[in-house]
Amino acid sequence: MMTEKIVLAIDIGGSLTKIGLVTRTGSILEKRVFRTNGQDPFNIFLEKLKSEIEILITSLDSTHKLISIGIGAPNANSLTGNIENPPNLSWGPLTPISKIIGETYNLPVVLANDANAAALGEMKFGTAKGMKHFVVLTLGTGLGSGIISDGKLLIGEHALAGEIGHVNVDPDGRQCNCGLQGCLETYASVTGIRRTVFELMAEMSADSPLRGISFEDMTGEHISDAALAGDAIALKAFDKTGEILGSKMADIVAHLDPEAIILSGGLSKAGDILLNPIKRFMELRLFNAYKGKVKVLISTTTSSDAILGPAALAWSALEKDTPNSPNS
Template identity: 35%
Template sequence: MAAWLGEQGSVTAAALAIDLGGTQLRAAMVSSAGSILSFAVEPTRALDGPEAIIAQIFSLLEEIVRQNPGQVPVGIGIAAPGPLDPKAGMVIAPPTLRGWHNVPLAKIIGQRFSAPVWLENDANAAALGEWRFGAGRGVDSMVFVTVSTGIGGGVIADGRILHGRRGLAAEIGHMTITHEGERCFCGAIGCFEAVASGTALGRRASARTKPFDGSAMRALSANADVSGRNVVDAARQGDALAKQLLDDEARWLGIGFTNLLHLYSPDMIVMGGGISHGFDLLQAGIASAMRERAMPAYRDVPVVTAQLGHHAGLVGAASLVFQNHIHSEEASHG
């Protein structure tokens, strides 16, 4: 690796990145400046077991390498669904991938490509991507929260990913914040996700409207159940009920975000996910709830939107490579 960098110093260093999702499998060549040099995506064969998906990964990575003939990547980074063990490079048992149990994915891919491989869960990888190349550049501590179907997150604490036991830290969606609301799929009452996710917002909107009632939200949902995104879109059109629902949503987000301030003391909260497309409509309500509840020392911490969108996981996976590559360079020269 070091030799290659030395020999071909004029070529930008790059990493191969994989973002293994339950729906889509994405691969890219990412430059050390965080730019996506080449990209490929296909539907994940999530029901076909690990062998089928590993074959998909091999073929996508080979395709990306073919597209970049001059580029020798310094390593491979993988973002995959948790639970996984980042140290062991092992995917443990993701609920979205059938048949995956303790798959040593990093080792399998490393052997095929004779390259160093790093594995991280998707939320942590996205947090890392936003921290290195997105909204969180330059801060020491950052919480990334993705609000869409569920609520997930990743924490950068004092300059590194917060892992905890088995890499399971930052299960932000399942902190209890209230006694109200419907039971969460996890079985508990009052989870942040159960009251503040896009799903919860859509459910509240569906309960306040009916199919064919002529409401803006049902028009946007084609009279099916209303989604969180439908509420955002209706509010943007000026719909009063949608605005009120977003005020409630902002309040729940503000309560959860205040907990994140008190517990992690980040320099910044970065909000991503589908509902962050309505951030301009939510921002005042979030800020108001946080001002009301956060202790004074935390009140000036900004909440901002994510910058990398769907590419956060890929860019973050590549960041794992650059980060660890730099560390090993330092160690070998130290």
């Protein structure tokens, strides 16, 4: 009997965790989404994760064989298999997630920074198919980044490359969960644009539907819906976000000379309202040699497809181990 090999993909986000079963060609057979509740200790998360995985695995019939697990998580170190000091999760300095999950399911586990996994996913299954040099920015609770250079993930000396969310916008700027001030992710993320909206509601006197929503309740969708309806405060918030992010994207280009910068995550769903000011300010600040050469794209994978990142991670590792291995 032919069995199809599949991998279990786990994407741990600041707000939501997504898990799924994915084939070699990127078909998602089953998926589930649940709240990460990152303010709780890791053990509570782990119990929830295991019960959700149990539900997925139970759905498998005998024509599928689970062979590997890919995990994308914030501040994950691919060399050690640990999650280290995640600023947006209260899990402490070191969570040995690869070891725990590997021992639980007796399968190989590949771990990477969530945005690094997302970049691999874009190259293998998504918007960056065929590209060799690009950068993915995931605009969610924070700002994650994954860099592909010459067709491979740029890892760095300590497997910590691509923390572009923590480049500095303003040394006297907003407090970041990481302890620094003025990090890019305090401006250019779902959380960042919400802070900008609250700053603008203080500065401006314009009426706005956003004035009826508390800081805790306000989502990225509230802000993009208001902008699409012509709300002055929301539009200005997207302009300011686009100026800051576009300028820093010009700096990214001055380091890496990519073919494209691909935006994904919650904030990217705003589309042209975000894309237009980003493109304008990036081009304005680009060094001559790069002007007109670098694409800015919004990821075409949907938010729940975030599992394609860790799936690509697992499949890439398997292909490295056994080149040209058959699919059955």
